[in-house]
Amino acid sequence: MAGAASTPKRHHYVPILLLKNFCAQDGQLHVFNKKTGDIHRATPENAFLQNHLYSYTMASGDKNPALEIAYSKLEDHTAPIVRKIIHAISSEKYPKLSPDERRIWDHFFVHQYKRTPEIHAPFFTDENWSRHIEAVIPKIAEKHGMSEEQVAAKFDDPKAMKRVLEKARIHALSRSSEVVEPALGKVGINIIVIAKPHKSFVIGSVPILRLDGPSTTILKNTQAEVWLPIAHNIAIGPSWNKTGENVFWLEDGDAIRRANQQIFRQSNIVASRSVELLASLAAPK
16 A cells, blocks of 8 residues: 555545536535534535545555545546536537446446445444344354354454444445446436526535425426436436436426425535525525
8 A cells, every 4th residue: 555645535425526516606615514503615625525434444554545546536437427418508408428428427326325424324333333243243253164252352352343344334335236227227317407597406415315205306207306416507317207318497496495405404514606595594484
């Protein structure tokens, strides 16, 4: 492993390629933090990140950032696709993504959901992990020809346990879905474009929102709508009942408000180009 100076430390769980599309004209975000209750300014480089979120500690004590490097490569492949979509929509055209671009987008979409701490952290609590360890000790003992007591003793070392937990979390995050991604590849994509220039989407620390039922959906033509805002005026989601690319110009301010309220409810950190929009979500009338 290379030295610490070359090891990426600041890991974004919402990538810069999305955040920069929610900035005000000065290139900064208005960011609301639920824990502090404050709204502050931040550049995309300094928002929605956590130190060594996608690293695990090796026995040597060094950090292995392999997953962060993989995510960075995925973002490099996804960024031109997002730019292509935004440019096409601004020209009132269809993006016409190639099969390879769709495959990359679907892969990015799935991992963007699972990579956020608020989604994956609840599965890796000490309590959940302890129950898992207790369940697998007999299998490990049998596989390695050890007694269950010998295996259990190895997990008594807090540092060793931390390394195992980190590595298990990274392994879970790095895996691709054998069900979801192929399913996405068989359906179309919906693209929502906000028609009113004074309206916009926010982006949250859980950026993908799910809207269920006719009282909460945006298009009101599916049982469940899943959306990822990629810019302040554009959101993308799978089209369960149509193939190809489907573009919808959204003029319903109430639907935009419902989407923003859901992002705000599910996220600990929310950002917007508009401080007034954030304030209205933080302190609704």
